[in-house]
Amino acid sequence: MSRPTPHTxxxxxxxxxxxxxxxxxxxxLVPEGALKLTGSSLSIVSRIDGVRTFxxxxxxxxxxxxxxxxAAIEEQTAAFLEKLSARSVVRFA
Amino acid sequence: xxxxxxSLIAEVTHRCPLHCxxxxxxxxxxxxxxxLSTQVWSRVFEEAAELGVLHLHLTGGEPLARxxxxxxxxxxxxxxxxxxxxxxxxxxxxQRIDELVGAGLDHLQLSLxxxxxxxADEIAGTRAHARKIALAGLIRRYPLAFTLNVVVHRxxxxxLPDILxxxxxxxxxxxxxxxVQYYGWALQNRDRLMPTREQLERSLPIVREAxxxxxxxxRIEFVAPDYYARYPKACMGGWGRNVILVNPRGEALPCHAxxxxxxLCFTNVEERPLRWIWEESxxxxxxxxxxxxxxxxxxxxxxHLDFGGCRxxxxxxxxxxxxxxxxxxxxxxxxxxxxALGRAEGPAEWVYRIDxx
Numbered sequence: 035m036s037r038p039t040p041h042t043x044x045x046x047x048x049x050x051x052x053x054x055x056x057x058x059x060x061x062x063l064v065p066e067g068a069l070k071l072t073g074s075s076l077s078i079v080s081r082i083d084g085v086r087t088f089x090x091x092x093x094x095x096x097x098x099x100x101x102x103x104x105a106a107i108e109e110q111t112a113a114f115l116e117k118l119s120a121r122s123v124v125r126f127a
Numbered sequence: 128x129x130x131x132x133x134s135l136i137a138e139v140t141h142r143c144p145l146h147c148x149x150x151x152x153x154x155x156x157x158x159x160x161x162x163l164s165t166q167v168w169s170r171v172f173e174e175a176a177e178l179g180v181l182h183l184h185l186t187g188g189e190p191l192a193r194x195x196x197x198x199x200x201x202x203x204x205x206x207x208x209x210x211x212x213x214x215x216x217x218x219x220x221x222q223r224i225d226e227l228v229g230a231g232l233d234h235l236q237l238s239l240x241x242x243x244x245x246x247a248d249e250i251a252g253t254r255a256h257a258r259k260i261a262l263a264g265l266i267r268r269y270p271l272a273f274t275l276n277v278v279v280h281r282x283x284x285x286x287l288p289d290i291l292x293x294x295x296x297x298x299x300x301x302x303x304x305x306x307v308q309y310y311g312w313a314l315q316n317r318d319r320l321m322p323t324r325e326q327l328e329r330s331l332p333i334v335r336e337a338x339x340x341x342x343x344x345x346r347i348e349f350v351a352p353d354y355y356a357r358y359p360k361a362c363m364g365g366w367g368r369n370v371i372l373v374n375p376r377g378e379a380l381p382c383h384a385x386x387x388x389x390x391l392c393f394t395n396v397e398e399r400p401l402r403w404i405w406e407e408s409x410x411x412x413x414x415x416x417x418x419x420x421x422x423x424x425x426x427x428x429x430x431h432l433d434f435g436g437c438r439x440x441x442x443x444x445x446x447x448x449x450x451x452x453x454x455x456x457x458x459x460x461x462x463x464x465x466x467a468l469g470r471a472e473g474p475a476e477w478v479y480r481i482d483x484x
Contacts, residue, residue: 036343048300049234049272053181055207061181063209065234065272065301066348068133068181122300122346 036126038088038115043127045084050123052079064123074099078111082124088115129367129406129415131179135208136186136372136383137168139199143189144217146252146479147240149278149313149320151383152188156483157375165195167397169202171373174401176206180371183208188375188483191218197226204231211236213276216262217255224269234272236303237263242289246282252479263297274301279330280320287330291337295345302345304334306352310384310439315478318470327355354464358429359436359452366414366438371405379404381411384439388448414438419449423457 038044050064052071060076062069071079077098081091092111096104118124141156163171172183183203190196191214203210211234212227239259241247247256266273275294279287287304294302306327307313307320322330338347353360363370363382372380378393379401380386386393391410394403405411413419417430424435435441436452444453445460453460 047272048270051209051233053207053209063181063233065211065274066182068209119343122343126343 036116036119038112038119038126040087040089042088042115043084043086044082044088044091044115044119044124045127046079046082047122047125062123064121069123074110075114078114084127088112132175132369132371132405133180134182134184134370135172135175135180136184136370137171137199137203138186138188138372138374138383139163139168139190139196140192140375141188141483142192143187143215143480143482144192144253145189145215145255146482147278147312148250148252148316148477148479149280149307150311150480151308151313152311152480153384153386154311154315156188156481158483161376162193163373163375163377163396165198165202167377168199169206171377171396171401172199172203172206172208174396175371176208178402178405181209182211184211184213186213189215189217191215191223197223197230200227200230200232209233214238215251215255216259216266219262219265221265224265228269228271232271234274235266235269236274236276237266238276238278239290239293240278241283242286242293243283246286249477250282252477260297263299267298272301273299274303275299276303276305278305278307279322280307281322281326282320284322284326284330287333291333291347295341299345301348303348303350305348305350308350308353310387310443312478312480314443317467319477321354321468321470322352324355324468327352353436353440353452353454354468356454357456359433359440359454359458361433362437362440362452365434367405367411368415368434371401379408379411381414382439384443385410387439388442414448421449421451423459424451427457 053061053063060071062071062079092108095107115124140162141152200210210232212232213236216237240250244256248254277290309317334349367381373396377395377397379396380393393410394408420435424430436455438448440452441450442448444463451458453463
């Protein structure tokens with residue numbers, strides 16, 4: 035289990051993809067399961083592209099949720115990515 | 128309102144080049160002539176997506192035995208389904224995997240019988256192991272989720288460290304280590320397949336250590352042998368709750384083995400829409416809820432967790448599909464499971480799966 039550093043570049047693991055069905059909540063489809071993406075989790079996952087670093091993702095989220103505590107955004111994003119990594123849904127490079 | 132299933136298991140054929148002694152196909156298999164056409168399967172995939180299904184599992188037999196598999200994959204992907212191919216690998220060529228990935232394949236599950244070629248080929252009843260290892264390298268080059276499925280039992284459970292090392296070497300994303308479940312062919316071979324309690328106890332810390340060490344790189348799923356469990360498994364997540372299976376001739380079932388239960392009529396997808404079968408058909412409603420339960424299930428606190436265990440196992444072992452699964456330590460039929468555990472090596476010959484005509 036690992037925590038992302040500012041330079042970590044997260045990417046979705048092979049076979050994991052976001053499904054957008056009109057009128058339905060977005061889903062992150064993974065082998066043998068699916069995660070419902072709502073609000074902040076969708077904002078995070080939609081920025082995982084294998085190019086952006088953790089620091090860049092956090093910066094964009096802090097801009098998007100300007101009313102929220104920036105440190106809390108960083109902490110929650112790190113915790114969420116760590117969880118996705120432990121589930122083998124996200125890989126860190 | 129009955130919530131829709133999340134997964135459709137499409138047994139597109141029962142034909143297979145392997146003869147595994149624990150095959151999950153029924154003892155009476157469907158012939159090639161009986162198989163549904165590409166067009167009917169495509170309609171079923173559309174109906175499944177409309178019913179709420181997310182994952183389509185293309186399985187068999189060996190799904191690659193169907194020449195229209197790429198067309199089936201494209202139809203599933205076109206319906207918006209997440210596409211998983213469950214395969215022995217035999218029949219997979221560079222051209223076919225190219226086509227399948229092009230059709231939208233998301234996930235491929237390759238079966239491996241053992242880490243050792245001789246032992247693997249004995250279980251499969253044919254020489255397949257070396258070919259599978261070579262194919263794993265080919266599969267890994269594609270942007271797919273890649274799972275290795277290894278069924279474990281008395282003959283290979285002691286090689287678990289080798290199996291784990293092989294999975295690491297093949298760089299798979301997921302490893303499923305599944306103890307044999309005793310239905311159909313496996314039940315015929317139960318006495319030779321059943322692990323000892325000592326084997327099982329040795330295997331658990333090995334799995335846990337590997338899960339921790341490989342977290343974030345390789346996910347390891349472990350299916351425990353329910354004969355050794357205190358409580359039964361919530362088979363298929365409950366009857367008619369998460370999964371719908373369609374067999375090669377089009378009969379819709381709640382699980383792989385359900386046809387062993389007498390008195391149930393499984394509707395064919397050529398006769399009725401999938402939604403009707405799921406929501407209205409008597410067979411899918413037969414073991415929903417709790418009305419059908421006997422004691423001790425009926426008043427048990429765990430009935431919402433395991434739904435009384437497996438209906439097919441209750442029928443196969445206790446002769447009554449409404450009985451508490453004999454794998455449960457509270458079941459009146461638990462003695463049947465303990466007796467099975469007490470039997471030694473069993474008969475000298477394997478009963479091999481027979482390929483349908």
